[in-house]
Amino acid sequence: MEGYNAAGVVISIVGAAVAAYSYFVALSVPLTALGVGMLVVGASIAITPAKPVPGRAIKMLLESSVANTEALLEEVGATGKAFYVPVKGGVYAYVPLESASSSPPRPTEAPKGLVTEHGGVRYLVLMPPLPRLGEASNLEEAVTEVLVDLTELCDSVKVARGEGLVVELKNPRARVGAGRFRSVMGSLEACAVATVVASVLNRVVVVEAEADHGNRRIVKLKVL
């Protein structure tokens, strides 16, 4: 246990003692409340991660992953939009290597190689830079958990269902200038959103379009 968390436990114990003494001996409600308050704050400190991975470090790791993927996409000359395909608990990005494929691949088991073939079309199979993290089952909560809470890639998320799925991201922060990655997989944020949506809905997802409006990014997803 880190010193920070241990301090929380100590504050909780002192708070509990103050509350018990004030309630049973001093017979003072405000002092009892003060003890309860210390107990709550102490418990909150005790369950707060002392050294969370800084969002900035995560962003740097993601950006380096994007750069590697970008190099690979450039090498194979991929131009078609990636399909985010949920397969047995994970999500894989299937990038068509030939003329744009309109029907999505429906693999029944996890791909074994870098290149695989479905319905006569060859696909480059990649793990998206950001796997689905967290356990929320609600779509908006799951996207918020990954993009806001864990990676701090944006400030807030709104999900609307219409023709496909529209996701609005406030203050997206990743500044990845990789052109091929963006045109194939979407921006880093869109890629993360598509991965989470594919995982939660257990459906194939494509990043249809995205556009920046001031400090907001609108990502349109097609759910297949």
Place this chain on the structure above:
Amino acid sequence: MVRNKNTLFNVVLAVMYAITVPSLAALGESRLGVYISMFALEYFVAAAVLRPRRTTVDFVAAALLLAFSLAVTLRVLEVLSS
């Protein structure tokens, strides 16, 4: 300067509680349930705004929700029986 939102949450919570207790005491409030209800409300508001990370299940929130429910139930019963 508070470095991250997790620490900021704890600081904000402590400040809010430190304001709540003397304020209610100055108003002559003598029901413990009122203090605990305020603590619960402040905790949930701060948590909704700052969304702090937790190392375990947030049992503090669960305990406060339980205490708040109990305080409200007792108050309702008190009103109904009077």
